[in-house]
Amino acid sequence: MEQQLERPRQKSKNLTLILLNVCVGQFIVGLDQRALVVALPTLTHSFQTNLTTIQWVLLIYDLILIGLVITVGRLGDLFGRRRIYTGGFLLFILGSALCGISRSPAQLILFRAVEAIGGSMIVANGRAIVSALLPSTQRGRALGFVSMAFHIGFLTGPTLGGFLIDTIGWRWIFYVNVPAGIWGSYLAWRVMEESRKDQKAVSIDFTGALLLLLTNSLFIYTMNQLPHLDWSHPTVLGTLALSGVALELFIFAELRARSPILSFSLFRNRLFSAAILSLFVISSTQSAINFLMPFYLQNVMGFSPFKMGWIIIANSAVIIMVAPIAGWLSDRLGSRLLCTVGSGLIVLSQFFIASLSLNSSVPRIILPLVLSGLGWAIFNSPNQSAILGSVPIDKVGTASGMTVTAARTGGAMGVGLSTTLFTYGLTALGSTPAQIESPESWSASREIFIGSFSHTVQIVNLFTLLSVFFSAVRGARKD
Numbered sequence: 376m377e378q379q380l381e382r383p384r385q386k387s388k389n390l391t392l393i394l395l396n397v398c399v400g401q402f403i404v405g406l407d408q409r410a411l412v413v414a415l416p417t418l419t420h421s422f423q424t425n426l427t428t429i430q431w432v433l434l435i436y437d438l439i440l441i442g443l444v445i446t447v448g449r450l451g452d453l454f455g456r457r458r459i460y461t462g463g464f465l466l467f468i469l470g471s472a473l474c475g476i477s478r479s480p481a482q483l484i485l486f487r488a489v490e491a492i493g494g495s496m497i498v499a500n501g502r503a504i505v506s507a508l509l510p511s512t513q514r515g516r517a518l519g520f521v522s523m524a525f526h527i528g529f530l531t532g533p534t535l536g537g538f539l540i541d542t543i544g545w546r547w548i549f550y551v552n553v554p555a556g557i558w559g560s561y562l563a564w565r566v567m568e569e570s571r572k573d574q575k576a577v578s579i580d581f582t583g584a585l586l587l588l589l590t591n592s593l594f595i596y597t598m599n600q601l602p603h604l605d606w607s608h609p610t611v612l613g614t615l616a617l618s619g620v621a622l623e624l625f626i627f628a629e630l631r632a633r634s635p636i637l638s639f640s641l642f643r644n645r646l647f648s649a650a651i652l653s654l655f656v657i658s659s660t661q662s663a664i665n666f667l668m669p670f671y672l673q674n675v676m677g678f679s680p681f682k683m684g685w686i687i688i689a690n691s692a693v694i695i696m697v698a699p700i701a702g703w704l705s706d707r708l709g710s711r712l713l714c715t716v717g718s719g720l721i722v723l724s725q726f727f728i729a730s731l732s733l734n735s736s737v738p739r740i741i742l743p744l745v746l747s748g749l750g751w752a753i754f755n756s757p758n759q760s761a762i763l764g765s766v767p768i769d770k771v772g773t774a775s776g777m778t779v780t781a782a783r784t785g786g787a788m789g790v791g792l793s794t795t796l797f798t799y800g801l802t803a804l805g806s807t808p809a810q811i812e813s814p815e816s817w818s819a820s821r822e823i824f825i826g827s828f829s830h831t832v833q834i835v836n837l838f839t840l841l842s843v844f845f846s847a848v849r850g851a852r853k854d
Contacts, residue, residue, distance in 0.1 A: 392566045393508060394517050397501040398524035399559045400464065403552055404494050405525040407471070408436070409532025414545045421545065422480045431484045434599055439491035440498070441595050441783045442588035447492075448499035448776030449636045452769050453579070456500045456507070457567040459772075463496025464560035471552035495779075503775040504567065506763035512706050514764060519702025519756040523695050530691045533684070583636040586625035591780060593618035598787035601794055637777075638770060646765040647774070649849035650710065650758050651781050656842040657718055657754060658782040659789030661747070663835045664725060666790045667797060671731065671828055672740070675821050689741050693748030698756050705757030714761070714846035717754030721747055722839050729832035733821050754846070761849070789835070796834055800827030 411433065418429045451459040470490025477483040505517050539547045597614040604611050629635040642648045672683040705713055727743035759778060766774040804823045 389566050390508060392562060394505060394520060396559055396562045396566065397505050397521055399555060399562075400460075400497040400501045401521050401525040402528040403467070403555050403559070404497055405528030406532045406535065407490070407494075407528075407548070407552055409529050410536030410539075410548045411532075413533050413536045414540055414548055417540050417545050418480075418483070422483075424480050428480050432480075432487050434596070435484050435488050436491040436494070437599075437783065437787075438592040438595055439488050439588075440495045441780055442590075442592040443492060443495040443584075444499045444779045445773060445776035446584040446587060446636050447496045448503060448772035448774070449770075450579075451496075451500040451503060451772035453634065455569040456504050456772060457563060457569045459496050460500040460504060460567070461560050461563045463493045463500065464556050464563060466490070466493030467497060468553050468556035468560070469493070471549040471556065475546040475549035495776075498779055499776040500772055501775075502759065502763065502778070503772040506760075506771050506775070507768055511764055515702035515705035515710075515756055515760040516699055517702065518759045518763070519699035522698040522702070522752075522756050522759070526691050526694045526698070530688055530695065580629070580632045580634055580636045582628045583625060583632055586621050586628055587636055589621040590618055590625055591784065593621060594784065595787050598791040601791035606795065637773060641766055641770065641774065641777075644765050645848075645850050646710075646761055649845045650714070650762045650765070651777060653714060653718065653754075653842040653845035653849070654758055654762075654778060655781040655785040656838060656845065657721060657751075658785035659792065660725070660835050660839040660842070661721070661751065662786035662789035663793035664728060664747070664832065666793050667828060667831065668728075668744075671824075675733070675824050675828075676735075676740075686737065686741055687744070689744045690748035690751075693745050694752045694755075697749060697752035701753045702756035702760065705760050710757035710761035711846065711849050713757040714754050714849070715843060717750045717752070717757075718839065718842040718846050720750030720753065722836060722843060724750060725832055725836040725839060729829050729836060731825075731829075733825055754842075758846075793831055793835060796831040797827055800830050803827075 415429055415433070418432065419425065422429065447459060447463070467490055470486050470488075470493055473486035474483055474490060477486055502518065502521060505521060506514055509517050535551075536548050539545070539551070593614050597611055597618060600608075600610055600614070606612075626639075629637055629639065668687065669683060672678045672686060678686070701713060701717070724743040724746035727746065731740060731743075762774055762778055763771055801823060804826050
């Protein structure tokens, strides 16, 4: 009898440790991603190079993570999630350690690529492990904790990165990942059971994996260059065209592959398709607002970077507090109501952001950011739970990778869209090309800036209504 009682207790303990482990993985990935942003000026000086070169330290990570995350999620489905997830920790540790001893920009960029491969394996398979192991009645709350862990890392990153740079040097931004990663990989191997125990041979769709990497990487690179170049620039047109060709070839290859990286049958599920589309739309519009807000706060309102930082984190602080609660509610109510309400709150928050003026008070600025964070928290955890709960267990890794790809690709498109709209607005309102290229000069023509800012946010907000629509028509939940 005691043994029978001990087994559920042991299983519950293991599930708690697994959730903790996945949260640690999400935390260090979010922390590393944000901590390095504040190090760019220091790296430029340390390596005696220019900002254009050193920006590749960030860009290469995004290109590889977004390009690989669906593939490594699928590999977890095929070969075992514990194996791929633990290997992700080990690669992330190796990449971090090598980044820390880099002696040139080229070395640092190369080793960041190694780190990105590990990061994609952690991100895609971590959420898949939580979704596959926990019952549907606990999935939403667990994913809420996972989201909270990522945002804590995201929020902590700039502060910790700045502290490390000022005290013991930028290399420790990478070294701090090593002990956390070692502990994470050890715990993962000890407490997780392998998801695939049969050793039957499985074919790997190398062609699909390569074409998917090319499609996503070229598209993200195009969107990254758009704020610096025009839509008609040959680099933008060329890489966008190549991305389109790679996408067509990828679809052609996947429809004929025996074991495709991305099974298009997933999109026959209305819940899955609507949830992915709503995530893509809301990520793009949120990124557009996040891109524009610092210019409004610093270049127009004249706030210091320190004060601006404290205003902007209001969004993430609310997400950290509300995400687990929203996940818990989704276990009981499903995702449709919560996602519709959450995306509706974001529409309302962006309406208030569009009405900000040159005389807006700090509380008036913070209020819509808090509302936006509340909307995102109510939307995201239930939406993640719906996506992962709507697919067969042998494809949950692929679905997890899809969530990352949809969010990151949508985010990149949002920045490109907002840049185009905002620049067009400045031109239409009378700004010269020299003024547009110099944000420092915007404070001299604040009325022009606020006019373009308001119109851009209003247009972006119209797209956010699509997310409300997709959330409302997604149908009942399927577990």
